[in-house]
Amino acid sequence: MRREYGNEQVYFVGGGLASLAGAVYLVRDCGFPGRNIHILEEMKILGGSNDGAGDAEHGYVIRGGRMLNDETYENLWELLGTIPSVDQPGLSLREEITQFDNANPTRSRARLIDSTGEIQDVSSMGFDMADRLAMGKLLITPEPALGVTRINEWFAPHFFTTNFWYMWATTFAFQPWHSAVEFKRYMLRFMHEFPRIQTLEGVTRTPYNQYDSIIVPLHQYLEPLGVDFTLKCTVTDLEFKDGDGITVTAMNVVRDGTEDTIRIHEGDRVIITNGSMTEGSSLGSMTSAPGLNRSKGSSWKLWETSLRRSRGWGTRPPSPIMWMNPNGNPSR
Numbered sequence: 001m002r003r004e005y006g007n008e009q010v011y012f013v014g015g016g017l018a019s020l021a022g023a024v025y026l027v028r029d030c031g032f033p034g035r036n037i038h039i040l041e042e043m044k045i046l047g048g049s050n051d052g053a054g055d056a057e058h059g060y061v062i063r064g065g066r067m068l069n070d071e072t073y074e075n076l077w078e079l080l081g082t083i084p085s086v087d088q089p090g091l092s093l094r095e096e097i098t099q100f101d102n103a104n105p106t107r108s109r110a111r112l113i114d115s116t117g118e119i120q121d122v123s124s125m126g127f128d129m130a131d132r133l134a135m136g137k138l139l140i141t142p143e144p145a146l147g148v149t150r151i152n153e154w155f156a157p158h159f160f161t162t163n164f165w166y167m168w169a170t171t172f173a174f175q176p177w178h179s180a181v182e183f184k185r186y187m188l189r190f191m192h193e194f195p196r197i198q199t200l201e202g203v204t205r206t207p208y209n210q211y212d213s214i215i216v217p218l219h220q221y222l223e224p225l226g227v228d229f230t231l232k233c234t235v236t237d238l239e240f241k242d243g244d245g246i247t248v249t250a251m252n253v254v255r256d257g258t259e260d261t262i263r264i265h266e267g268d269r270v271i272i273t274n275g276s277m278t279e280g281s282s283l284g285s286m287t288s289a290p291g292l293n294r295s296k297g298s299s300w301k302l303w304e305t306s307l308r309r310s311r312g313w314g315t316r317p318p319s320p321i322m323w324m325n326p327n328g329n330p331s332r
């Protein structure tokens, strides 16, 4: 039996993929009225890290590019399986992307080159026994035990000279100082890529950039359902019921430069997917390097201002678990 929602409203802070997916699930799976869903986005474009904008004269900006993968991304594929393609009526986005990828498979023939441009032989991963042991141990070590360990605290220097490291790090954008937990998660999630990491055949590509191939169709699906999109609208602060830090009673926003307050009534919901990989990024050009942006982005500012008004946010003490990494150094 469908639930009646009356005049309940749902507000999503941010217009990235998470909010767009949330709006689809609410309408599609919960029968929630689209006209009562509000997406507030500070940029002038939807998509968050999946943005894509520009023109031939001034150039294009696409801050993120996802390496889609057939065997993983279960949720995304399920979502796109019910969104119609814009270019090919009758096909879902999932079908459109698969069709394109089958017709244009990825197959790198020069996965690694040396400094002179010579194609390298990558038929061996290049591991020594210590690398193999460290890798095996990483995979069976529970996350709490890894704590804040970095990849280069777990593996010996030799590991970072292997073909495997160069291919894995450049596929998934790892640096040696990144989190060992994150590295382990990727190892487990993409284990099936091992035999084809040298060709990148596992990478599924979309017909256009992911803004035009995913975000635009999601927008075009949601808009006729009445979903309300407000661009150039930054949520700057949340007010909570008696300072409980959970029940939002009002959102302070700056909409197109003007301050405003959105009252949140009993039964309404505010959904915030805090954090953004691309906010705070700065852009370079073909002739100038991007400047270092030290200012905080709006999602972190919102976190900080809301934190001041709430009790119990972000106060969990660090994990006390001690663990020895394969090099014998304790890591927390």
Ligand SMILES: Cc1cc2nc3c(=O)[nH]c(=O)nc-3n(C[C@H](O)[C@H](O)[C@H](O)COP(=O)(O)OP(=O)(O)OC[C@H]3O[C@@H](n4cnc5c(N)ncnc54)[C@H](O)[C@@H]3O)c2cc1C
Binding pocket: 013, 014, 015, 016, 017, 018, 019, 040, 041, 042, 043, 046, 047, 048, 049, 050, 063, 064, 065, 066, 067, 068, 233, 234, 235, 236, 273, 275, 276, 277, 278, 279, 298, 299, 300, 302
């Ligand atoms: C270069 C790159 C490569 C990537 N590769 C992959 C990959 O291969 N596979 C993969 O799965 N993922 C990948 N990702 C990650 C993936 O893109 C993100 O996890 C995903 O897009 C996050 O979606 P989101 O909606 O949670 O956040 P975002 O896309 O960051 O959207 C958040 C939105 O909220 C807005 N916002 C924030 N604060 C406020 C506020 N206070 N008021 C109003 N609006 C606000 C922001 O402007 C932004 O538009 C990659 C990301 C990048 C940058």
